[in-house]
Amino acid sequence: MPVGEAFLSATLGVLFDRMASRPVLDFFKSQQLNAPLKKLKNKLTIINRVLDDAEDKRHTDPFVKQWHDELKDVVYDAEDLLDEIASEVQRSEIEAQSQTSLQKAQDFASSHNPFKRRKNERLEKILETLEDLVDQKDALGLMDGIGGKPSYQRTPTTWIPDESVIYGRDDDKEAIMKWVLSDHPNISNPDVLAIVGHGGLGKTTLAQHVYVSSTVPDCFDKKSWVCVAEEFDVFKVTKDILVGFTNKSSNADNLNQLQSELMLVLTDQKFFLVLDDDWNRDYSKWEDLLKPLKFGRKGSKILVTTRDEAVANLTRTSPIYPLQKLSGDDCWSLFEKHASLGTDMPSTHRDLVWIGKQIVKKCDGLPLAAKVIGGALRGKRESEDWKNILESDTWDLANDNILPVLKISYQFLQSELKRCFAYCAVFPKDCAIYKEQVIRLWMAEGLLTQSKGNEDIEQVGEGCFDDLVSRSFFQKSERKYICRGGFLMRKCFLMHDLINDLAKSISGEFCFNGVDRSCEITGRIRHLRTDGWELGKHIFTIKRVRTILLTDWAIEEEVIDRLTTLTRLRVLCWHSSNELPDAIGNLMHLRCLDLSNSTIGRLPDSVVSLWNLETLILFNCEELEELPAKISQLINLSQLDIRGTDLTRMPPHMGKLKKLGELDYYIVGEESDCSIKELGPLERLRGRLLIGNLRNVSQVQESVEANLKGKEKLKKLSLVWNDEGIEDSFHERNVLEKLQPHSNIEQLSIYGYAGTRFPDWVGNSSFSNMVVLTLEECKYCCPLPALGQLGSLKRLSIIGFEEITVVGTEFYGKSNKPPFGCLESLTFIGMRQWKEWVPYSSKDEGDGAFPLLQKLVIEDCPNLIKTLPVDLPSLKMLAIDSPEVNQLDLGPALEEIKIYNCENLKCLFAAAELKHLKRLWISSCPNLKEIQFTHLPSLTKLIITGSDSLESFSLDLGPALEEIDIWGCKGLNCLSAAAELEH
Known part of the structure; x- marks a missing residue:
């Protein structure tokens, strides 16, 4: 089979x-x-x-x-x-x-x-x-060698679903949009429509396409998307709704306060809210949730998706919208796309179309089934593989709630993928899954098989994850991530509810995700995601547990001590820890210890007895000031994440950690056993690396022994000097000379370098993969290095070069090729002595510099007189802050212009029509007298402030204008507008 x-x-x-x-x-x-x-x-x-x-x-x-x-x-x-x-x-x-x-x-x-x-x-x-x-x-009648075991071939290219395409739902979308945009005076407020249908029909996908429709923002003041899932907690759902409407977190700790905040936000506001995957049958909870939502303006809408018709009847004020299965043709189109069947298929493979259409009939109009089965067959061109799917007995299984077709896709996975997927039953429904985290967990559990080639075990994990994505076991998504500066959107993955059910059915009583109460925690449990109370309740039962993912802060001290008796533990994720027990070293199996975002101040010395530890995550442990002195004994450590900690020095002999592949941050110490040469033996380093305190490199030979040039898997490198003033610029240059990375580097940052010149490798054309370069606070450097021949460079930032007076021809480099051929973004900030930017001159017409430049930012450059290259055909965004500028040449592709503190600028004009310009800011330009633009048909925002000499100008604008703000212009006495704006 x-x-x-x-x-x-x-x-x-x-x-x-x-x-x-x-x-x-x-x-x-x-x-x-x-x-x-x-x-x-x-x-x-x-x-x-x-x-x-x-x-x-x-x-x-x-x-x-x-x-x-x-x-x-x-x-x-x-x-x-x-x-x-x-x-x-x-x-x-x-x-x-x-x-x-x-x-x-x-x-x-x-x-x-x-x-x-x-x-x-x-x-x-x-x-x-x-x-x-x-x-x-x-x-039991178990037979030897049933079924074949052909070697598994990984899909050559990763297939990522095109979420912009929705098959067979045009009529459904039109009907839902008609309801969304309707505004009848007699309807309830808010008006609620429920899309109902069983799992896999595409309810969420349809709701998403409605939610992102371009017409929705025009009709509503606010909109929010909330995934409700199985546990309907009124406080949590209300908080999620509030965050969605405001993009701000709430400190409310009770429902009354929270609903008061939401009421104030929604009063007299028309809103659109999607409540996805609602399972709540409790009418009182629904009524509690609605209380603040009723303060919205008439015409507000709530779209609910649910599998349960009883839930739909409980919530709706408009008729239920039952989502039907796809037609045979639409289901075939979806399957055809994901199975990668094209019109250019060889005639020898035409039989696959017939087999595929028989498979689609068994998919029974379920989009998820067609998508997953199609993904399973993607790249397979032997009819036998397709017949195996078609003829499988598993189609006839109906003994539980798992779609039989999903079981088939699972059964046709290679065994390694089966184990990796089944492990994910530890994640509850609608739980954000982060690729790097899951790979770490798979590694710790020994689910990945080391290949015989040069692939690291982490790369094997990436391949397994990508394979599961390509077969639709994981779906791409984004989640809001709370950080110090507010909210960030972080890429993640989700498992469809049916896929999650499948994983749970496979793992059985060996996995518990903390949400599914149909499962019990027994002595067989190996993988556990739970809170502190549940852990304490079962701490004496789970003696053979291998994974513990703790989800809250409340853990009793007695339970913490008992953790160290769970000697088979391989994974411990504990984000609320403020102190590890001294006996943590008893956990000899422990491979992954994740304490990220915790308040822990120190690690006990016994941590260094965890011989098998592969991953130590201390990300954002802001109170952590040092690592154990003998951490070099952790010879199996492959990942050490110390970003966001308060470390000031590294432990000695880090070079002994020869398996270390991920070390985001290394602090160079003054002692020999903490010097930069400790990086030399770490040949497996990959990804990103920041090296700090480079002023502590006392001998150039130490830089040589660091062997950055030999670390071909490093992609992002930051070299940081501590700012203590210049002592020996020649020494600093020699140190940087020997810190040349491998030519595979893609992003390079150099901060605080105290030399007066850069070594020749900075800007060398051999760095053909470099796409981002940042040179910052290199105060004594003059001139700029020759960077123009970095053939793949897309983003360049030059900040805080205090000695630069001229950006001359040396900046472009010496080559027959036009410089900066791929550059898209160029930033100059804090160049306070900079006076002149020498333009690039070419013998051949049309071979100008910066042909693809889209963004140019010049800030805090008070002495710059001659500014822009004349010909920037692709420039879309210009931001300039320079008092000495008296003239600007504005290109026709500009979409955004920001002009600040240009005290000598008297006239602003463009030789060609700025038909693409959308946003124009002019601030603190006291001598600006004229604005001469012929026509701005695309302008949506116009802001002019602090320009006292501006007396009059004509607004020859188009109907796209949404916002105009003019103030602090004392001399303005005449403002005329085009006829189409007078309304």
Whole structure:
């Protein structure tokens, strides 16, 4: 049956690899336990042969399901046992580095007889359970080698759904939009319409297309989208509505205060609100939610989506809108897109169209089914693969609420993907899933298989995640993220409710997500997302738990202490921690410790005993001032995130962490064992790296030994000097010379560099991948480096160069190619001595600089007289703040102009019509007398302030104007407007 291997095959593969590892073999050999080890291999091999059949039958046979769950249980136990053995051997080796490998294991075993005895007892129990399972397989009728196991081929390119296209819903959208825009005096306020239909029909997708319609903003003062989901908490939903309307958080801690705030926001305001995925059947809760919403102006609308017709009847004031299935043709179009069937398909593949149409018939008009099954077949061009889908018995399953078609897509995943997907049952419905976080969790749980090539395990995880996205198991989304400056939109992923149900059905009692109360927390639980109260309630039950994701702040001290007895824990995410227990070092299996956004001030020294720790996340731990001095003992650490901490120095010997791939921040110390040369052995560094306190580099050779040039996987590099004044500019230049990164670098920032010139590599054309360059507070540098030949550069910022008086021809570089050929954004700020910008001259007409420049910002440059290059054909945004400027040449593509503090500017004109200009700001230009624009048909906003010499001007504007604000112009005595504005 399954094209992909059984769910447990990947786990058994990991077990076989672990049994063949050197530490495990050394231990079993030293204890004369080769026979039990061989027996363990044999039993697992026998069971592995029937896994495909068991995977198939467990959906329909409860006895096979029980057998499968018991097998999963004992496999987890065996994995834990071997992991403990390997960890203890590794620990003993670190403590006795002078001995041979075999001596280490022997000495360790002989001096730890209780350890040996406990492991033997557990091994015997595991073998006994496996023996029983082997005996049962024949009685259950499990067959060897059912189905093929062709090697899994990853999709060559990632398929990302085009959310801008909606199939077969044009009439539905038109009907909903007609209701949204209607404004009858007799309708209720607010008017509520409910779209109802079972999961997978596309209710949310339809609501999204209505919500983003271009006509909605014109008809409503405010709009908000809230996902309600299964738990209908009036306080939470009200707060989400308020945040959506205002884009501001509320500090209200009770419902009365919160609803008062919402009432004030909505009074006399016409609003549009979407309540997506409503499951609430409690009429009193609905009435409570409506109270402040009734203060909105007449014509306000609430659009509800729900699977439950009872919910629809409870909420609606307009007739229910039942969403129907897609027509056969529309369902086929959706399937055809996601299966990548095109008109250019070879004739040899025409039979796939016939098979595909039979599959679409079984999709029964469900958009989600067509999308997921199409994604599963994307890239497959063998008719046998398509027939396997068509002829699968799983289509006929109807014993639960999971769409059978989704089970098929799951069954045809490779075993590694099955395990990764099933693990995601730990996330409740509508929970934001962040790619980097999920990959870390998969790594910690050992769900990823290291490839034999050069791929890092993190890259393997990225490939698995992208595969699941391409098959629609995850959907792209965005969530508001509260940060110090307010709100940010952060990219994330979601699982459709049906997909989430599928994951829960696969994981069964091994996963608990803290929301689904139909599941119980039992001794079998391995992955747990819960709050502190629930954790305390079950702390003595969950002895074999491997994942704990804590969701709130209230955890009793006794429970915190008990955490350290959960010795099989591999993942602990605890964002409310202010102190870790000293016994945290007992968690020998721990791979991932995430304390981000917590108030923790120090890590206990016992953290360095976590030999298996791979990921340590301390992001935004603002009170954390230091790391344990012996953190270099964490030799398996691959990610250390210390952004947003209060660290001032690094622990010594960081270079020993040779597996470290992600180190966002490194602080150069004065001592030799904290110097920049500690970066040298960290050959796996990738992604982004900020190196701070570079003034502490006392010897140029230390920069050489850092070997940044050899770190080809680094994409973003920031080099930061602490600002203590210039001491030896020649030394600083030599240091920077040797900090040349690999040519693969994409983003480079240099801050506080105290040299007087940049080394030649800065701006060298060999950096063909560089797209962003920032040079900031390099106060003594003169002239600017030659940057014009960075062929891929799109964004350039030059800030705080206090010695620059002329930006001359050296800025463009020496080459036959026009400089800055790809540059889109150019910023100059704080160039207080800058007087002249020498234009680029070319012998060939049409080969000017900056052909693609769209944004030019010049701020705090008080002495600049000659400003812009004459010909900037693509310039869309110009912002300038320079008192000495007396003339501006405005290009025809401009969409936004901001002119501030240009004291000598007397006339503003454009040679060509500015037909694309949308926004014009003029402020504090006291000598500006004339504004000469022929026609501004696209202008939406005009603001003129503090321009006392402006006496008159004509507004030859178009009908697009939305806002005009003119004040502080004392000399203005005449303002004329075009006829089309007089209304």
